[in-house]
Amino acid sequence: MRPLCDDESDSPQAITRDYTLDIHDDNGQAPLLSVFGGKLTTYRKLAEHALEKLTPYYKGIGPAWTKTAVLPGGDIGSDRDDYAAKLRRRFSFISESMARHYARTYGSNSELILDKATSLDDLGEHFGHEFFEAELRYLVEHEWVRSLDDAIWRRTKQGMWLNDEQQARISEWLAQHAGKSELSLAS
Missing domain, CATH: 1.10.8.870 (Alpha-glycerophosphate oxidase, cap domain)
Known part of the structure; x- marks a missing residue:
């Protein structure tokens, strides 16, 4: 479960379902990445953005590759x-x-x-x-x-x-x- 971001809306239904990524590090130590908001339907894009945020801390993180990748178990050939x-x-x-x-x-x-x-x-x-x-x-x-x-x-x-x-x-x-x-x- 991820909390929704408070965008000052008066109605809970009006609160944005977009996500926000917040990274904290303590003088270059291991980072803590917090994810606020988001929808299940945007999980792949969220993961790509999360890795972009972490790239400065971890050598070897390459460019995003998941856009066309089949998820584990997803190669069923039909419905x-x-x-x-x-x-x-x-x-x-x-x-x-x-x-x-x-x-x-x-x-x-x-x-x-x-x-x-x-x-x-x-x-x-x-x-x-x-x-x-x-x-x-x-x-x-x-x-x-x-x-x-x-x-x-x-x-x-x-x-x-x-x-x-x-x-x-x-x-x-x-x-x-x-x-x-x-x-x-x-x-």
Whole structure:
């Protein structure tokens, strides 16, 4: 969450959704870059401007390159519904809702979750509501998930469907596995 910049408007709806970058350094020490405002739809441009602000502090930051870059998981070749159907054809054991969830949430990175699985059993422990160990492992290995809230609220929204017991089991799993550098379904 980023706070909006106060532009002296009387109405919260009238406050600009533009962003402001503010950089602080203490006599050339490591900088602190604060981001105020902004919209999700401008995240890429915001990131480019943030790197421009940091360039004087870090050698080797090159020019912006993200404008035409595909985001991780974004190389699905079509729309998400078509990609979900492709996942269902390739991994026929997953439900339509799982395929839609994976396509919407992970795009082509879904294949890192499903990998060589040929059945739901190959996805590891089932925590509830179509949330399996393979997805949780992916979140830990690729999205830096370390806590229950990271896993079931910030990344997946599975917390809307998982009961207290299921959430406790995920917490236990994370306590056992989230700090390990390499994970596999056997660990």
